[in-house]
Every structure is written in structure tokens, then in C-alpha cells.
Amino acid sequence: MDTKGIDTSITYEYSEYPDVKAGRCDNCGHTLFKSSVGKGNFLRECRNCGMKKNI
Numbered sequence: 921m922d923t924k925g926i927d928t929s930i931t932y933e934y935s936e937y938p939d940v941k942a943g944r945c946d947n948c949g950h951t952l953f954k955s956s957v958g959k960g961n962f963l964r965e966c967r968n969c970g971m972k973k974n975i
């Protein structure tokens with residue numbers, strides 16, 4: 921898997937880590953995400969590498 925080595929055990933905040941390329945995973949560039957809503961946040965998880973970000 922070709923990734924940038926981003927820690928996928930952490931949930932990132934979009935306000936602090938905006939998408940490098942809109943709609944693409946910062947870590948691996950994948951475009952498919954698993955989304956869930958919780959605690960007022962919209963959590964986006966990459967289906968490829970598992971990177972998580974609150975949108």
C-alpha cells in the first residue's frame with residue numbers, strides 16, 4: 921500500500937488538516953470512504969488505509 925505514513929489510529933480534524941486534494945485521502949489518495957455520524961461530527965474513514973478525519 922502506497923501511503924504517506926499518516927497515523928491511522930488518530931482521528932484528524934478537517935479544520936486543522938484540510939484535504940490536500942479535495943475528496944481524496946491525504947494518506948493514500950483513495951477516493952472511497954466509509955462515513956459515520958457521531959457526537960455532532962461527520963467522521964470520514966478511508967476504505968483503503970483507514971485514515972479518519974472529522975469533516
Ligand SMILES: [Zn+2]
Pocket residue numbers: 945946947948949950966967968969970971
Ligand atoms: Zn487512505
